[in-house]
Each structure stands twice: as C-alpha cells, then as structure tokens.
Amino acid sequence: MTAFFQGLGLPFEGAWLLSTVIGILVICLPVMLAVAMIIYADRKIWAAMALRRGPNVVGPFGLLQSFADGLKVFLQETIIPSAANKTLFLIAPIITFTVALMAWAVVPFQVGVVLANINVGLLYILAISSLGVYGVVLSGWASNSKYPFYSAIRASAQMISYEVSIGFILITVVLWAGSFNLTQIVESQKAYYGFLNGNGFNPLLFPMAIMFLISAMAETARAPFDLTEAESELVAGYQTEYSSMAFALFWLGEYANVILMCALNAILFWGGYLPPVDWAPLYYVPGIIWLFAKILFFFFVFSWVKATVPRYRYDQLMRLGWKIFLPTSLFFVFLVSGFLMLTRYGGAQ
C-alpha cells in the first residue's frame, strides 16, 4: 500500500505513515465490531447451554444487543470514587483496551496481509500480552478499595504464572517452525503427513496445543480461571468501582484479548489462514475465512468452557500453573528440541 501512495506523489515517509494508519484502522475497526458481535455470541451460547433464550429483543434475534448496551453505557455518568487516584483510575481501562488492540499488528490474515511482518512477531505478542496485566493491577490499586485490590494481586500472580508456561509452549512451536515470524510459522505447518495443515496434528505438539488453550483461558482470566472477577468473593474484582465508558473499555479489552488468544491458537497450532486439509480446491477459499472460522471455533470452545466448568480455587489455579503446566511444557521443550536435533539437524555430534 505504501507503493500505491508513493505513486500518488507522496514522499516515502508520508506514504508509509498514511498506509500504516489506514492499516491500523482496517484492523482495529473490524476487531471492535467483532468484539461487539462476539459478546452477543457468547451470551447466546451461554444462554443456550443454560436452556435460556439469551438476548432476543433488540434487532432481529437480538443481534443489535451489544450496540444497545454500548449506547447505554456511553450515556451513563462516569463515577470516580473520591478516594481513588484519579489519573491512574482513568488510565487503567485505556491501557487494557489499547494493549488488547496492539497485538493485532503482527497477526497474519493471509500470506503477506499483515500490518507489521516483523521477524520477532511472536516475541512481540509475548511482550504485549505481558503488558495486559498493568490495566488490571493499576485499576485495582487506583480504586483504593479492598475488593479491586485483592483482584489486582490475584491477577498479577495469575498472569505471571501462566506467562511462564505459555512462553515454553511458544518455544516448542518456534523450535519446530525455526522462526519467530508468524507468517513463517503458519507456512511451516503445511502438509503434515502430506495432507494435514497444522502443528496440532503433530503428536509432539498436540499436547502443547491443548495446554496453550487452557493457559490462554488463564491468561485472559476467562472462566474457569476468572478469579480476578470472582463475583461470589470479590463483587466484580478490579471493575467494581468502574462505571460508564471506563467499564466498557475493560469489557471490550477483555473480549478483544479473548479473540486474540483464539487467533493465536489458530495460528500457532491449527494452521492459521491455511485450510485444515492440504487439498488444492480448498485454497480457493480466501485464507482470512479459514482464519475466522478457526477463531470462531476456539471462541465457541471458550464459551462452552465458561458455561460448563466450575471456577477453580486459587490454590488449584496456582498448582495447575506451576506444578503441572510448567514442568510438562519444559519437558516438551526438551523433547521437541531433542527430536529435531536427531532428525532435522543431523544427529548429535
């Protein structure tokens, strides 16, 4: 796109800036729309599993429910507690929301269709997802209230714990793909056994795919790991003191994170924009549709789990993260690197 604007007579830097800004808008606005629709989908799936109807009043089948909610929240008054640290209180939801959108910069939607095709793409995603905790921690501290503070402490411990095992899981994928670039990681998943696309079909990486899915739920603080907003203990956790648009930003950021984690699942383990089967006619379907189908599938899994699995206790959460996922993922790093050493890189010397 830079070349197109250069053709219109702009200097290179201006063209680059303009095309990057357009690229950001082209990614962010659909993500926002997707968040609105996926909140609706989440509520519908959850309702169906509880034998309820879910939102069905606003618009056909209740499709416009999220927009009605957004409008309602937009018109509400922003209440800031008098004892709160005002600046940090207002910055916290902005951080959550911004960070949730930032990571989309490196997500490949198609060969070459990516905002920033950088060779440290996966590290960038790790870096950005590690920033996500600040929104929660700051909101908890700035609210100057007990429940949000507990929630902030829980969130920081939980996210750090699961980032460790996520890091190891990502290393197994990187070892197999031989690159940190997300497009190359997707391309490296072509044609397992000659016909399947996706690291998940590899017996060495399949357990990692499952563990990544579970860690992703913990990392985004979704049920059954939603201890940061456990309503029976902490009212609403770090969101307790928030109202109006500040609350909505948390809500949107959380769901944008969930979609991102679903997209990462699809990209790292299930072939991203590649069709699941390496069969020529399937490549006529645009890659972006395969990616979206996979994202929606994983989102369905997320909702399904939310509707059916009871919440973990905090000590169980920590045990799962440190005593089960960490050793297992470390073991698989050894296993995968050993296997690659023996096969791909010509044996031990």
Add this chain to the structure above:
Amino acid sequence: MIHVIAFYLFAILVVSSGALTILSRNPVHSVLWLILAFFNAAGLMILLGAEFIAMLLVIVYVGAVAVLFLFVVMMLDIDFAELRAGFVSYLPFGLLIAAVLLAEIILGIGLWSAGPIELAQRAGPVNPELSNIQAIGGLLYTRYIFLFEAAGIVLLVAMIGAIVLTHRARGGVRGQNVAKQNRRRPQDAVRNINQPVGQGVEL
C-alpha cells in the same frame, strides 16, 4: 524524518520518565515511571535495529520484573516523611555514584569519537545476513557456551538461596493431597442413617 521524530520522542520520554522515577513521591508512581522509561528504551533499541533486545527488555523488565516491583510496592504501607528523612545522609553517596557514572559516560563518548571501531576487531564478528536472534543464538551457544551455562548456574544458586532463606517448615499446616481428593467418592463422604426420634446424631 520519522526516525528523527521517533528518536527524540523516545529519548525525551526516557530521560523525563527516568527523572520522574526518582522525583515522584509516591513509590507506585515511581514504578510506573520506571516502566515508561523501560518501554521507551525498548523503542530506542528498535530504532537501533536491535529488535530482539527491545522485545526482551519489554518481556523481562516490563512484563515480569516491574510487575513484581509493583506487586511489592502496592502492598507497602509507606510513611513518606520517614522515606524523605534519609535524603541528606545519603546525598554524598548518591553524588559519588553520579560522578562515577558521569565519568563512564564521558569515557565512553571519548572512546567512541576517538576513531571508527573496526568491525573485524569486535569480539564476535557477525554475519550481516543473519537476523539478530540467529546471530545472538549462534554466539551464545557456541563461543560463549560456558559463560552462558555459568550464568544459568548463578541464577540457579540464587534461586536456591532465596528458597532456603524464606522457606521454613511450619507445623500444623493442612496440605492438599490432590490424588486423595480425586479418589474420594460420594459413598466415602455421605451415608444415610435412619435416625430414631429423640436421640442425638452420632458423628
């Protein structure tokens, strides 16, 4: 042009947030300014073309170390007057450190401007076609493998030391035996009894 603007943006933010780290009175604000300084330093690294170092800086320092800092500082109950009382007594020592750092910076700039540093004389000449990660990995796992492992051992010793220092055996703690919990069945925990009227339940 964009490079220059980005450089000055990042540089000004690093310096000013570094200054605010030590100037702000609330320790939580200090940590937050420190995080901003790390973040902008990462931006400077990217401008230098060291994208791997930049990402590591964000992942390790912003994502882990600073979170732990914040975690600790948030829970402190700090008396600000007491905190500022030591300022005068620490001043000479602080000035000494500042002088040493200033001397190092001047030396560094002096050496840099003394002449071009030959690429071949560097400790590990790098192949310009490799990406940063491959170049660092290649050096770290071949030429500096023993130093790398030594660093690992140092970290391991530090970790063991921390555990030894803080771990104490406490009596009377009821631990969770997960296997035992999972083996438990309803018939182990619940029984139906036909309790005669007028008698207490025997538990």
